[in-house]
Amino acid sequence: MEGRGRLFLETCITKDDGDYARQARISNNVKAEKRNLEKKKDIHDRIAAFIAKQVVEKKFLVLLFMIGATLFWLYHCSHVRLYTSFSDLLPEHPYVDLAEKYPFGAINRALIEIRVKNGTIFNQNTLQKIIDISDDLIFTEGVDRNKVISIGVRKIKNLEVTSWGLRFPSLMFPYPPKTDEEMELLKSNIYSNTMYYGQLVSLDSKAALIISEFLEEGTDYDSVYKKLQALKHKYSDENNDIYITGNPYLYGVVSHYIGQTMRVFAITAFAMLLLAAVYTRHIRLTLLPLASAIVAAIWGIGFVGFMGLNLDPLILVVPLLISARALSHSIQHNWRINEEYAKSKDIRSACEKTISALFYPGVSGIVTDAMGILLIACVRIPLMEKLGLICFCWAMSMLFVVLIQDTIFYLYLPPMKDKDIDAWHEKKRAGMMEKLMKLVALSGKGQGKRVILTVVAILVIISGYFSLQLQVGNIYPGTPILRPTSPYNKACEIMATDFPGLMDPLLIVARCDGERGIRTARLMKKISHFQFYLMQNPLIKRTVSIADLIKTANMRLMENDPQCYLLPDDDQAIGGHLLGLMGGGAEPDDFDQYYTPDSSAANIVAFCQDHTAKTVHEVISYCKDFIAQIEDEDIHFDLASGVVGIVAAVNDTVAKDQIFIPVAAFLIVFICCALFFRSFVAAALLVLPLGVANLFVFGYMGFAHIGLGLQTLPVSAIAVGIGVDYGIYLLSRIREETIRLKDLEAGIVEAVRTAGNAITITALIIITGVVFWFISDIKFQSDMGFFLALVTFFHLLGTLFFLPTLVFMVKPSFILGKVER
Secondary structure, rough: HHHHHHHHHHHHHHHHHHHHHHHHHHHHHHHHHHHHHHHEEEEEEEHHHHHHHHHHHHHHHHHHHHHHHHHHHHHHHHOOOOOOOHHHHOOHHHHHHHHHHOOOOOOOOEEEEEEEOOOOOOOOHHHHHHHHHHHHHHHHOOEEEEEEEOOOOOOOEOOOOOOOOOOOOOOOOOOOOOHHHHHHHHHHHHHOOOOOOOOEEOOOOOOOEEEEEEEEEEOOOOHHHHHHHOOOOHHHHOEEEEEEEEHHHHHHHHHHHHHHHHHHHHHHHHHHHHHHHHOOOOOOHHHHHHHHHHHHHHHHHHHHHOOOOEEEEHHHHHHHHHHHHHHHHHHHHHHHHHHHHHHHHHHHHHHHHHHHHHHHHHHHHHHHHHHHHHHHHHHHOHHHHHHHHHHHHHHHHHHHHHHHHHHHHHHHHHOOOOOHHHHHHHHHOOHHHHHHHHHHHHHHOOOHHHHHHHHHHHHHHHHHHHHOOOOOOOOOOOOOOOOOOOHHHHHHHHHHHOOOOOOOOEEEEEEEOOOOOOOHHHHHHEEEHHHHHHOOOOOOOEEEEHHHHHHHOOOOOOOHHHHOOOOOOHHHHHHHHEEEEEEEOOOOOHHHHHEEEOOOOEEEEEEOOOOHHHHHHHHHHHHHHHHHOOOOOOOOEEEEHHHHHHHHHHHHHHHHHHHHHHHHHHHHHHHHHHHHHHHHHHHHHHHHHHHHHHHHHHHHHHHOOOOOOOHHHHHHHHHHHHHHHHHHHHHHHHHHHHHHHHHHHHHHHHHHHHHHHHHHHHHHHHHHHHHHHHHHOOOHHHHHHHHHHHHHHHHHHHHHHEEEEHHHHHHHHHHHHHHOO
16 A cells, blocks of 8 residues: 555656646747847847947037037038929930920920900000010020010011012011001911911910020029019000910919918928927927927938039928928927936936837838838939938938937936926826827727728728829819919910910921931921821811921912912922022021921921820820821831920829839838838738828829829828838837737727827827918929828828727737737
8 A cells, every 4th residue: 555655656746747847848948939039139129228328428429419410511501592493394204305306495485475455466566565575585594595486576587489589588577567558568478377377476366475495404583584574564554464474484483482482381380389389288398399300401401502402492391391200200209208207307317218219110210201202212303303312311310310419408408397297297198189099099999990991991992983083294274383373374374265275385306317308208298297187186276397388488489379388299399498498588597496407307396285184195195196107117206395295204204103102112111111020911001001091192182183293293102101100109009008918909999099199299290291381372382282281191090090900800910929928
């Protein structure tokens, strides 16, 4: 009995030893895994702690560095010029290359219409004004003097046939008709010439047009605007109204609005400061972020001057957005310092802990923002390239300004009194934003998740439908840079009525291989056939080419017989007519708008109804169909120059990059988030709400009939970089709270209640930083500000409502796996 008991006891002991050994091995494996994780974590923590310690201990050297760098960039701020450059708006495109290779004009030109209220233009007063305005334009700085065209300049000739050949006296230069007979002769010469009637004189004879081409480089558009405005006031009277359109005048109008731009800038800055004051409820937490935003702006603007770039008034919304971002980052950084100080009552310790805790999230957030903005520089338009580079460096300055400068300020400022910091802490807990976030957090519980998913699904379907209706380019006539009700666009409406198509020319370059160049009958006939083909399209109002002049010359030689308004059949006759046009008093540059001096290329000008997206697309496609049917391999027609050609180039570039930019931005965000959370599921959870928010914006644009253009192109990249910060912050907090509470739903509710406060105020500051641009008379600024505010708002809703719902539905292992451990 004793032996059996001993045996039983030994067996139990052996069994217990085996269980204990297995448990010990499991425990050791778990501990080893935790040690490895802690070791990896310790490396990152030690790096952050080391940097924090160095900043705090060497605060004087760091302060000297920040002061020196700020003074350096402040000096270069004085070299910054604020203006719009025409060449900055031209994309890298074959159409632009063609315009530069064959400078026939019709790209950078101003159009002045003089319109009488009573009678017609055929009175001495109005005709003298036409001559005087033309003379004033010729001596305007930046004008190509050879390309000032009106019935009152010397180079506009009247083709006459004499006994010895062709003669080209000026149509009306240097004086207007003085007698009734001379006036009737002028009318006859204009009405019988389609090159003038309908093009330089309206069909109802109540308006005349003066066209001036400006040089693309070195033109001061502000001076041009002032000069043209002076002409407008000088020559307007009780019977004559002056209307001005065209790019040189338009860019001057934009420069004229710089004063209003600065006022909007001031209103925006005040609104952001007021919002920050209401949120922080402390003077220090208001002024320090303001100082950070100002220093970041000095660094960003200084970089512009250092690189010798110009700052375009059209894109000022985006730099202000970066400043708003610096303000919001700084508020969060200073807020964290105060929270740490409220716990420890030691400012050095609070600063070190803040840098250690926010170093990696801050760096990753700022770098993600900056990389998204840098994508804009990939757009092959100089304006976008400058915008991307400038704002990338501006955003990267926040690494120093927010993470380091704010800490240095706190180290040198006297610490807040204990009663003040405690009172501030209690106000923060009892604030209205905290109560609001509690309601938002509760909306994701129970049936609330299904409601949110249903609403998102419905909105996705609706937005997807309207997104399919988006068009690239202008939806309405006139310029999209200014509002439809602006005086400039009103002038465009009047000019489009009096001179249909004259504001929107499309230039097609014609070439023929061989030593004769354009002096061949088959090319001239093909040009004529092309013109006839173009006139079958109702979107094209009229066409002009050198073939028309040859037909006119041939008809005049045949005693103005209309049946002889045709082209000769042989090359020698074509060459003879061209030679005859150059004789008889014609000046060497009189025909530069029709063909090149070496006769290597000629052009067809097709005056289009407008330059809206639909018109441009249909006309270009219509031209390509004709060119594709040409069988003669020696004849070439190249598209496309002129206003419509440049608009087509911009639309084509925007269409391509409008797909590339968001895809590249989402890819960068996906990779960064996957590395940060070490989970592809986490990256997908963050990217999905961003994609939905962008789809909502595109759906709204389709619903509101707003075209995709340069003002919408940067929005996706900028907003994705901003929106992902909200997601990273909330998802990190969800993981932290879930691990602490051991329950996913409770962790989500608590994360939204706490982190949602900071996310909401950050988004509101950014929205405030751009939404006031909606009142700007520059529609380009207004649209960009509105879309940035709209997409930021959608990102905020997606982060607070959609992301938590996705996390609950997916139950990702990168969160629950740590809970189980």
